[in-house]
Amino acid sequence: MNYLIAVLSTRLQAEQAYNALKDGGIPADKITILGEGYQSADEFGLIDPNEQGTKRFQQMSYWLIPFGFAAGYVFNLQTGIEIVSSVSPLINHIIGGLFGAVGGAMGAYFIGGGVGLSIGSGDALPYRNRLNAGKYLIVVQGSEAVKSLATRVLRQFEPENIQGYVEQSS
Known part of the structure; x- marks a missing residue:
């Protein structure tokens, strides 16, 4: 499974990005917002x-x-x-x-x-720190094509960081 994680500064940006992703054709169940008022890092499964x-x-x-x-x-x-x-x-x-x-x-x-x-936490610690600082994460799950589409849509919101990941199969 491919993941795309974007860091946005405000709740308004996160909500606008969420709506733009849905309007762009990405199913709502593939988009997750993490931050205050939404899912926490633990609820999402970000490594502690x-x-x-x-x-x-x-x-x-x-x-x-x-x-x-x-x-x-x-x-x-x-x-x-x-x-x-x-x-x-x-x-x-x-x-x-x-x-x-x-x-x-x-x-x-x-x-x-x-x-x-x-070292063992990978990128989870920086993402947790950003959530603790009041930032919001948009996580998009899907194929490489979905990740590519989401990248184009999210770039217009000028995220602090945007990073793609490929889940390693165990």
Whole structure:
């Protein structure tokens, strides 16, 4: 499925663009307005970057935390560093493993969560930011011909941004 997303500054522009698209022959069920008073980003299904970041953090935690524990344990075993001098070497190795697990959790949080937040959301984050700033999005779904027609119609409204997307088949 092809998508065309245009960012318009005002509600009036969005409504005029919607009507011009309908008058241009695009079915109303293929046109969606996102913004205040219309569908929200969540209702439309725009990816939530926080959700994506959390998901990546959890995925990375499953292997980074145990790996970090094992690496910390083995490092302490090989170096023989006494973290707490009043306890047995085995406890020191376990404490070293716990420090490694904390390092693994930090890696999962900063790389999985942070990078997942900024990269994993694709263009959803800029669109969400524009919606939060009071702008409106016009989304047109359809074939390449519909997308081409919608592009011609929407250009007359001088949108801030107009971008086409092709949905990847899973």
